[in-house]
Amino acid sequence: MIIFIVPKNSGLKRCREIVAAEYPQTKQVVVRGEDIPSIVTRLLKEGKKVIGITGEDLFKEFLLNFKNSKLSILKKFIWEDDSAMFGKPCLCLLGPKEKKMEELPKNLKVCINKKYTKLAKRYLSLLEARGYTFEKFYLSGVTEESFNKGLADLVIEIVYSGKSAEEAGLRVYEKIFESDIVIIGTREKEESKALENFSLNDLLKKINEKISSSDEDSYTKKLVADPEILKRKLIEEAAEVITSKNKEELIWECSDLIYFLFVIMAKNGVTVEDIEKENERRDKK
Template sequence: MDEIKIALGKGRLEKFTLQALQEMGIEFPELKKGSRKLIFNDTEDKIRIVLVKASDVPTYVENGAADIGFVGKDTLLEQGADVFEVLDLGFGKCKFAVAGLPDQATKPNQKLTVATKYPKVAKNFYNNKGVSVETIYLNGSVELAPLIGLSDVIVDIVETGRTLKENGLVVLEDISEISARLIVNKASFKTKTERIHSFINQLDDLLKKHSIQN
């Protein structure tokens, strides 16, 4: 029987996921700090973890290279992958927001320039509002853009708001709440129904248990 393949992005979500799997009784003895391996099997050869770049998780799951993936909602919204989103893991809570200078004013019928790492999210948000925008893709320090006149506003992830505040920016509009999610390949959901449902139910029970304790 084929194992369930899980795509997992490196970083904070990796640590959260491995801890959850351990509490579910799923151990990966070869997955040690500092290891350069990217594929790990559990002790019973029923679960295989594939460590990938966080932004690649939806691609692996959508194309069937992995059955299940742990990924941030921000990545899902930006990529629009054709997968089943089955669980809100309640981890890494933050939000997408529009931010800019406190006195930022938008003029009717004026095209807005938006700097962001998430152009699809920005365009969808403003299209739904009927606002014409030009997006400028920046991979880092988007807070600089409105300060030096590169853009009118930015669309970014906001967790505490500290970075915005220290750079003289404020949240102008909230777009959506985001957190880590569990996603499943659509074909795998049919071909490995029993095993995947069992995994989902175990994880859901664990999340509920922690929610009660907190």
């Protein structure tokens, strides 16, 4: 029997609902959402058949800490909630609502939710390149309260409804990472072997198949239906490519960027051959 690791966090209740509805025959183990990638990794090493479900933000943080991890996203569920400020949880930079970022001093104290140390570090490096310096400290909770008590000038925290941020006198300065729900694990050996020769043409073909499918939960279909989300993801991934610290991280981020680029290509009927022909034409000049 497959073991399904599910989160006990109240904010990830949707994960438990998905497992109950779609995977009722699995044995479920309930742990903290931020621990799920590590637990799945350990149980896989013990030879167990195991998968996990958690927030995409928590999985991304794990991958930034363990770049050689063999875990991958097996399936993604778009998080849609009209009561959420952005329709889903979003890691954000929060600042005093009566000011703009450019009105603040260049040397700032920032309180960071300790679940997101790597995501925050990567984002703040972009601001540091613009001349800002940060005194960082990390809390497990009450990050917004640190602003109220004068301990922090800025806060990096998950925003859902936005109510607690508003009550603390904060507003969203910038979105850092929008989170959906992901099922994580490792692919079967047969599938991994088939992926060894996976080409860019194969990727584009798979994206076209997703667009043409009847699966309304398809992440690719959602992107095609909402150009603004697709545009934001392209900008976000391009920034992550630029700020990559090493070869492994660069490979990971380039793969993300190519996926979103190929979604735009597929949407507009552009093929890999079209790109190759254009580059061949330029080479002859």
